[in-house]
Amino acid sequence: MEPIRTLDGLVELVKGRKTMTLAVANGQDPHTIEAVYRGVKEGLVKAKMVGDRERIEELSREKGVDASVFEIIDVKEPNEAGRIARDLVREGEAQVLMKGLISTDVYMRLILDKEKGLLPKGRILSHIAVMETPSYPKLLFVSDVAVIPKPDLKQKIAITNYAIEVAHKFGIENPKVAILAATEKVSDKMEATIDAAIIAKMAERKQIKGAIVDGPLALDVAVSREACEIKSLKS
Known part of the structure; x- marks a missing residue:
């Protein structure tokens, strides 16, 4: 598999695979409706919109969206809509x-519920953003910028492994992390630098596999060869 270097490339890859079904928690939000409609029309997903049917259909008309492409499950109460979407x-x-239009706190509690949630036992919930920018020649994977505000070392190791796994799914055999x-x-006064050095050493000793890992690194030297040269840094 050739590495995916653009988001358009990701779309083309998904089009060639089995279509998955998307469950939207409280889908009566115009931006959500537009995004899901685009995904359905491009053949990327099938969609189950859980929420207020009347409101979903009204917003769809306002946005010029054909709501008949969705399977709408009529649920008036937002938290209940979230629960039903999760259970699907x-x-x-x-x-x-x-x-969709549901409180982040409620949404996260539904996912993390120990009895009925979606997180496998022993796993850590994380977040990965995949970004494409004209000023950089390839995709950037950034994690975690949404779920764990201050990860400890164990969580950082899990985040690193998740990011490597996602990069492999994009056809990147040996991503740079x-x-x-x-x-x-490395400074004993900055815990982040110590954790980064530990993770880099773990990768060097093959405790973390499938990637080239270095740290601690500031963002500028992570993405800019010129910044490395200015700082006389070899990585």
Whole structure:
């Protein structure tokens, strides 16, 4: 598999695979409706919109969206809509859960519920953003910028492994991983630099596999050869 270097390339890859079903938790949000409609029309997903049917259909008309492409499950109460959407994934009727117009706190509690949630036992819930920018020649994977505000070392190791796994799914056999901190120097006064050095050493000793890992690194040297040269840094 050739590495995917653009988001358009990702779309083309998904089009060639089995179509998954998306369950949207409280889908009466115009931006959500537009995004899901585009995914359905491009053949990327099938969609189950859980929420207020009347409101979903009204917003769809306002946006010029044909709501008949969705399966709408009429649920008036937002939290209940979230629960039903989650259960669709638990029961195998959908493969992907998407957040609609529902409180983030409620949404996360539904996912993390110990009895009925979606997180496998012993795993850590994380977040990965995949970004494409004209000023950089390839995709950037950034994690975690949404779920764990201050990860400890164990969580950082899990985040690193998740990011490597996602990069492999994009056809990147040996991704370069920068463990970020405010400085490239290890300091006992900055826990982030110590954690980064530990993770880099773990990768060197094959405790973390499938990637080239270095850290601590500031963001500028992680993405810019010129910044490395200015700082006389070899990575």
